[in-house]
Amino acid sequence: MITETIMVIDDDQDLRESIVEILEDDGYTVTACATAEAALQVLAEKTPRLVLVDNMMPGMGGMALLPLLKREYPATKIIMITAFSTVDNAVAAMRGGADDYLSKPFRRDDLLVAVRRALEVLKFDLQHEEPCMDEALTCLSNPIRRQILAALSVNGHMRFMDITRTLGISDHTKVNFHLKNLKTNNLISQNREKTYRLTPQGEKIIDCLHLLSKRISS
């Protein structure tokens, strides 16, 4: 009933097809690619939540693909597959952002165990969100607060009436209300000269807002 999509990236056709078969037999939906470059194309369309990638491939190898995947699709889990497996190799892969590591040759069960474990971790990840997420998102749910953050991001630091006038809001106490809200949530701070500015936290949030708008509108 519930099918999870998994991507397999391996230039070795035999191995690739055998992995696909094992996973499909176990009820997963599988997308297979022969090269990292082809995989990136597919990923841009539809992002699976788990990727199996071979270390050694012509063109872009698994190790080169790792940081790209981690940056672009941070939620996606990655299992690295290697033929000539050494400790250094494994450590490098894990440090590079792989979530698990399979040495060739592996048995059917090794593969399935690794896959299930990765998906379990994913489940856990998704259901235990950071507590600060709630505060941040509640803050952002109000357009005035977003405008204040945007204005501060543009202008660096502003005084109270600067903000009020920039937003074109006649009632200054309304702005004050939202400033207080942002202040208690540590997104902005106020120094001795009473000027407001973004905290590092606030800057991250603004950055995320940009990401959101780019992704949502595209």
Add this chain to the structure above:
Amino acid sequence: MITETIMVIDDDQDLRESIVEILEDDGYTVTACATAEAALQVLAEKTPRLVLVDNMMPGMGGMALLPLLKREYPATKIIMITAFSTVDNAVAAMRGGADDYLSKPFRRDDLLVAVRRALEVLKFDLQHEEPCMDEALTCLSNPIRRQILAALSVNGHMRFMDITRTLGISDHTKVNFHLKNLKTNNLISQNREKTYRLTPQGEKIIDCLHLLSKRISS
């Protein structure tokens, strides 16, 4: 009073220092780097909202840096500087995500005009957010709705009571309320068999949630 931070990346020390001087004279705060690699280090710490980058540099060149910057810091504007400027060159840079293009040698005013224009666009970007942002963020401001999206992301598609039980909520009408909300905001859809699943829009949002939590917690 209001100082904007600008990053300059150029291996040519003379040119770099002259750019820094021009910008500082005009009241900007400037961070200068001799290589793209050094710049990436600095960017991870503090992200300026405008970067001037030379096309030709030993190591990673401007064109290679472009996609990295665009992906990692989508809000940051990029002005590309080139010595051997051709049309192809310029077009490639703009298509690669540069926001403006300066040919060497340029005059002091050429530089300042380009910088001011980029900052103006930035201002505009920030103050005219997508209208759908408001809906999306209002949706996300509720933890139950986030949990529903997360559950659907993990399980692909679920029926009504699956969701209710997964979230451990005894009153099913409460879940219904939030499902309806998500449905009217086009983040989830329901097919003939009454199962709910994420829309493409909803998948994007979940992806953003991951990004947010990674960025906020780090």
Add this chain to the structure above:
DNA sequence: GCTGTTTGTGAACAGTACTTCACAACTGGA
């Protein structure tokens, strides 16, 4: 000192978001 602007507080009110409840249509099996 007076005057006007800036910055701020708290209480009352308005509006929205959320929850609860009572009820009902539908669905698949014994």
Add this chain to the structure above:
DNA sequence: TCCAGTTGTGAAGTACTGTTCACAAACAGC
């Protein structure tokens, strides 16, 4: 057929969020 579980609606109430207003301290300029 009846029964139990599923899926859903709308109204009423509650809680929370946001707005407005009346007021005031701090400060700058004259």
